[in-house]
Amino acid sequence: MANQSHKTALLEETPVILPGHDFETVTETVAEIPLSKRFPLGWIGLLLIGLAGAGMLHMALGYLVLKGIGIWGNNVPVGWAFDIINFVWWIGIGHAGTLISAILLLFKQQWRMSISRFAEAMTIFAVMCAAIFPVFHTGRPWLAAYWLFPYPNAMGLWPQFKSPLIWDVFAVSTYATVSIVFWYIGMIPDMATLRDRAVSKVKASIYGILSLGWRGSARHWHRYEVSTLILAGLSTPLVLSVHTVVSFDFAVSVIPGWHATIFPPYFVAGAIYAGFAMVLTLAIPVRRFYGMESLITMRHIDNMAKITLATGLMVSYGYAMEAFFAWYSGSPHERFMMWNRMFGPYAWSYWTLIAINMVMIQLLWFTKVRHNTTILFVMSLLIGVGMWLERFVIIVTSLNRDFIPASWGMYYPTQWDFMTFFGTIGLFLTLFLLFLRFVPMISIFEVKMLLPQSKVKADHAH
Amino acid sequence: MHTNEPTNRPHGVMAEFDSAQAVVDAARKTMAHGFTKVEAYSPVPVEELNDIIHKSRTVLPKLVLGGGIAGMATGFILQYWASTIAYPMNIGGRPQASWITFIIPSYELTILFSALTAAIGMIVLNGLPQPYHPVFNVDRFAMASSDKFFLVVESADPKFDQQATAEFLRSTGAKGVYDVDE
Numbered sequence: 254m255a256n257q258s259h260k261t262a263l264l265e266e267t268p269v270i271l272p273g274h275d276f277e278t279v280t281e282t283v284a285e286i287p288l289s290k291r292f293p294l295g296w297i298g299l300l301l302i303g304l305a306g307a308g309m310l311h312m313a314l315g316y317l318v319l320k321g322i323g324i325w326g327n328n329v330p331v332g333w334a335f336d337i338i339n340f341v342w343w344i345g346i347g348h349a350g351t352l353i354s355a356i357l358l359l360f361k362q363q364w365r366m367s368i369s370r371f372a373e374a375m376t377i378f379a380v381m382c383a384a385i386f387p388v389f390h391t392g393r394p395w396l397a398a399y400w401l402f403p404y405p406n407a408m409g410l411w412p413q414f415k416s417p418l419i420w421d422v423f424a425v426s427t428y429a430t431v432s433i434v435f436w437y438i439g440m441i442p443d444m445a446t447l448r449d450r451a452v453s454k455v456k457a458s459i460y461g462i463l464s465l466g467w468r469g470s471a472r473h474w475h476r477y478e479v480s481t482l483i484l485a486g487l488s489t490p491l492v493l494s495v496h497t498v499v500s501f502d503f504a505v506s507v508i509p510g511w512h513a514t515i516f517p518p519y520f521v522a523g524a525i526y527a528g529f530a531m532v533l534t535l536a537i538p539v540r541r542f543y544g545m546e547s548l549i550t551m552r553h554i555d556n557m558a559k560i561t562l563a564t565g566l567m568v569s570y571g572y573a574m575e576a577f578f579a580w581y582s583g584s585p586h587e588r589f590m591m592w593n594r595m596f597g598p599y600a601w602s603y604w605t606l607i608a609i610n611m612v613m614i615q616l617l618w619f620t621k622v623r624h625n626t627t628i629l630f631v632m633s634l635l636i637g638v639g640m641w642l643e644r645f646v647i648i649v650t651s652l653n654r655d656f657i658p659a660s661w662g663m664y665y666p667t668q669w670d671f672m673t674f675f676g677t678i679g680l681f682l683t684l685f686l687l688f689l690r691f692v693p694m695i696s697i698f699e700v701k702m703l704l705p706q707s708k709v710k711a712d713h714a715h
Numbered sequence: 716m717h718t719n720e721p722t723n724r725p726h727g728v729m730a731e732f733d734s735a736q737a738v739v740d741a742a743r744k745t746m747a748h749g750f751t752k753v754e755a756y757s758p759v760p761v762e763e764l765n766d767i768i769h770k771s772r773t774v775l776p777k778l779v780l781g782g783g784i785a786g787m788a789t790g791f792i793l794q795y796w797a798s799t800i801a802y803p804m805n806i807g808g809r810p811q812a813s814w815i816t817f818i819i820p821s822y823e824l825t826i827l828f829s830a831l832t833a834a835i836g837m838i839v840l841n842g843l844p845q846p847y848h849p850v851f852n853v854d855r856f857a858m859a860s861s862d863k864f865f866l867v868v869e870s871a872d873p874k875f876d877q878q879a880t881a882e883f884l885r886s887t888g889a890k891g892v893y894d895v896d897e
Contacts, residue, residue, distance in 0.1 A: 403794075411797035415816040416806075434834045449861065461846075472754070472765060474757065478762065483775070483776065494819075702759050
């Protein structure tokens with residue numbers, strides 16, 4: 254009984270925003286960063302690292318265009334490897350942003366407000382990194398336009414709409430567009446805040462143009478609220494469809510280990526799991542270095558850790574079911590695929606992913622772990638590794654030993670594979686750092702809506 | 716438009732408030748007093764203000780429905796036409812018009828067109844981008860995006876009288892009352 258009340262007290266002690274904030278302090282805390290003249294050394298250092306990575310990406314892709322995709326480790330039978338592993342990994346990471354900004358908005362989860370803006374930024378940058386892989390895997394990205402998009406061209410060619418790959422083009426390009434639109438619409442009122450607070454004329458003009466002349470009239474806000482609610486409602490089925498369609502790239506084929514009905518929900522859960530881990534990876538250092546602990550509180554960290562745990566358990570269920578289906582199918586090829594995963598040449602990757610995604614995440618059951626940001630940060634990085642390995646296992650171990658032993662072969666990534674992959678991490682870091690510095694990283698007006706100043710009592714006269 | 720005669724006609728009178736509750740109370744009093752050309756400005760959405768002042772809801776959801784239907788039709792017709800008429804291909808002996816495989820691109824285009832309608836529709840209906848508006852002539856209005864709430868009675872209102880309107884707004888509990896130049 255005493256324990257129970259102690260727990261309730263703990264929950265009450267971690268509000269969504271810490272006490273002591275009013276409209277002015279919220280505006281000040283968030284708007285100060287894009288409007289300041291300072292470029293902190295740490296920020297510059299990280300930006301240089303990010304730019305170095307982006308430069309490496311540029312080199313790897315430039316060389317690929319010159320030489321062709323033979324510079325990658327892909328071969329026969331492993332025709333799909335780093336390109337699709339990294340594509341799925343990045344796309345999955347993006348899902349948490351939309352989940353936070355759309356699904357949690359529909360569920361009226363008010364804690365989402367302080368983290369939605371930068372989770373959405375993360376989504377957009379992750380989708381950009383993801384898109385690089387399939388486009389460059391075509392080898393001639395300048396021709397990809399008519400391979401991928403239906404437009405009337407001089408050759409009279411049209412894409413093949415019965416292929417999951419073309420479905421993927423529609424899903425991912427819609428996802429990228431809607432995410433960018435939703436993100437920008439969400440920023441318009443905050444751009445007006447920056448416009449009104451900017452001291453320098455140049456900044457006031459730039460933010461003024463971005464704000465479109467927003468003035469926050471009752472009519473504006475009414476249409477704005479309706480519009481964002483509709484966008485949230487549309488983004489929810491969209492985000493669920495994106496990773497479902499990504500999973501169709503595999504599930505529609507007949508390769509053992511891919512041809513499974515569990516793939517869509519299993520992929521969506523994995524995406525949200527990896528995505529929340531990435532939000533934690535970003536939120537934990539950002540709140541520390543920018544002094545945002547009063548707006549991104551332990552409540553947020555705790556809730557995100559809980560969602561990571563819940564989706565991690567769903568993913569674990571997926572692993573168990575994959576093994577079960579392989580056995581229950583009675584198909585020797587399915588059974589061999591599972592044996593090959595567990596005891597074949599890539600067994601190390603399978604057992605590492607099980608150790609991370611099934612065993613390690615059980616630590617998140619403990620409040621002490623969820624409240625220790627150092628442990629959480631390390632865990633979130635490991636989850637990123639675990640989810641990358643999941644895609645590696647699904648793709649490489651299904652392909653390397655298929656139906657006929659004579660066609661078996663091993664896959665080893667080359668330096669160009671690694672340069673491209675780490676290059677996209679550099680690109681992501683660069684974009685994210687620019688976002689942190691030049692855009693309000695927390696939605697100012699949404700956080701204000703949590704404060705008493707914006708509350709109105711119901712009118713009893715009517 | 717420029718004319719030789721100076722117009723001197725103000726845009727209206729602006730009152731400043733500290734909280735959403737205060738501006739909502741004042742808006743109720745203003746509407747009850749018989750003013751019709753009124754607008755409120757706030758740093759956060761206050762749903763009550765639109766209900767009190769404008770008493771009507773936006774047409775946006777209907778436009779979005781239209782956008783969604785157009786998107787679905789575009790997706791389906793495009794695929795049907797491309798797969799059966801423009802460029803028929805025999806893929807594993809499936810029928811040319813295998814509509815089940817057309818569902819996903821149609822679904823995605825439904826969402827794409829509705830989302831773009833929701834976003835662009837909001838911007839266009841709000842008359843944005845609009846670089847100039849008279850309310851920005853009031854220095855204090857810079858606080859409308861930070862922590863102050865404003866109520867404007869416009870000069871287009873039949874009951875508008877600069878002195879009397881300012882007096883009235885002061886009586887609703889305004890922290891400050893300013894003339895808004897055109």
